[in-house]
Amino acid sequence: PLVNTKEMFKKAYEGGYAVGAFNVNNMEIIQGIVKAAAETKSPLILQVSSGARKYASPAYLTKLVEAALIEHPEVEIALHLDHGDDFEICKQCIDDGFTSVMIDGSHHSYEENVALTKKVVEYAHSKGVVVEAELGRLAGIEDAVNVSAEDATYTDPDQAVDFVTRTGCDSLAIAIGTSHGAYKFAADSDPKLDIERLKKISTLLPGFPLVLHGASSVIPEYVEMCNEYGGQLVDAKGCPEDQLRESARYGICKINIDSDLRLALTGTIRKQFALDPGNFDPRKYLAPAREAIYGMVKHKIINVLGSDQK
Ligand code: G3H
Numbered sequence: 001p002l003v004n005t006k007e008m009f010k011k012a013y014e015g016g017y018a019v020g021a022f023n024v025n026n027m028e029i030i031q032g033i034v035k036a037a038a039e040t041k042s043p044l045i046l047q048v049s050s051g052a053r054k055y056a057s058p059a060y061l062t063k064l065v066e067a068a069l070i071e072h073p074e075v076e077i078a079l080h081l082d083h084g085d086d087f088e089i090c091k092q093c094i095d096d097g098f099t100s101v102m103i104d105g106s107h108h109s110y111e112e113n114v115a116l117t118k119k120v121v122e123y124a125h126s127k128g129v130v131v132e133a134e135l136g137r138l139a140g141i142e143d144a145v146n147v148s149a150e151d152a153t154y155t156d157p158d159q160a161v162d163f164v165t166r167t168g169c170d171s172l173a174i175a176i177g178t179s180h181g182a183y184k185f186a187a188d189s190d191p192k193l194d195i196e197r198l199k200k201i202s203t204l205l206p207g208f209p210l211v212l213h214g215a216s217s218v219i220p221e222y223v224e225m226c227n228e229y230g231g232q233l234v235d236a237k238g239c240p241e242d243q244l245r246e247s248a249r250y251g252i253c254k255i256n257i258d259s260d261l262r263l264a265l266t267g268t269i270r271k272q273f274a275l276d277p278g279n280f281d282p283r284k285y286l287a288p289a290r291e292a293i294y295g296m297v298k299h300k301i302i303n304v305l306g307s308d309q310k
């Protein structure tokens with residue numbers, strides 16, 4: 001069934017695991033992810049960015065998710081807006097049947113973020129929809145090179161308490177060293193999330209679900225597959241799986257993954273193009289790409305998120 005994330009997060013918090021939130025842009029991506037969740041009996045969040053909504057046009061993605069639920073009615077799926085940047089897009093998605101929205105006011109001043117988030121929470125809650133907010137900035141490689149830079153961008157634990165209390169948001173995305181995309185850490189560095197900061201935040205907000213964005217591992221197998229077949233992804237590096245798993249023990253209930261889907265899809269398509277240059281039937285390269293996504297997501301659910309059989 002289509003659900004919101006309230007119960008999902010409550011169980012995840014208590015069980016010390018996280019639910020995967022996967023970005024979806026087309027049919028094959030949705031099919032691969034949902035098959036993996038169905039087979040592993042895992043709850044699932046499918047998330048749509050404003051870019052994805054623009055790419056596919058709004059109706060297509062919601063209808064594809066409805067189709068997934070017809071095929072797999074037993075899977076608990078939340079349909080979530082990823083990085084909504086104003087009230088209007090949140091309202092549109094709520095009115096379109098999304099069960100969860102993110103209002104990302106992290107680039108605004110603190111007070112503006114509070115006010116904007118509050119406004120979305122009021123509307124969403126009146127419709128039974130839950131709200132994820134964000135506090136702190138997801139830095140890239142260059143942005144957080146020392147402790148003072150970290151303090152400026154990472155989520156402040158005391159401010160997180162104030163923010164959650166004042167806005168009434170249902171979950172909070174925090175900055176502890178992850179970033180979006182395939183280049184999260186310098187190639188020669190030892191990637192490290194600020195787990196101590198996470199522990200502080202979750203101690204101050206007991207029982208409250210936290211969210212980790214930019215949490216792809218940038219799986220080397222798929223980076224290499226891209227590069228072996230003509231791609232140029234130099235020095236890509238992501239979050240180590242063991243640190244993601246650890247973060248789920250300290251209140252991280254939702255782990256966002258997009259880049260790993262993109263890499264699995266693109267790597268596999270590149271490989272198919274190289275192996276069968278005479279083919280021009282899209283199904284012949286999209287079917288293996290969909291299988292790659294299925295296998296990758298299944299691995300995440302069982303070995304990284306711990307949400308199987310839940
Ligand atoms: O947070 C970013 C997600 O990976 C979505 O990316 O806005 O290009 O769809 P997008």
Ligand code: 13P
Nearest residue numbers: 181213214215216258259
């Ligand atoms: P990645 O780029 O690490 O997959 O992060 C995705 C994300 O946070 C979507 O909101």
Ligand code: ZN
Nearest residue numbers: 180213214256
């Ligand atoms: Zn994100």
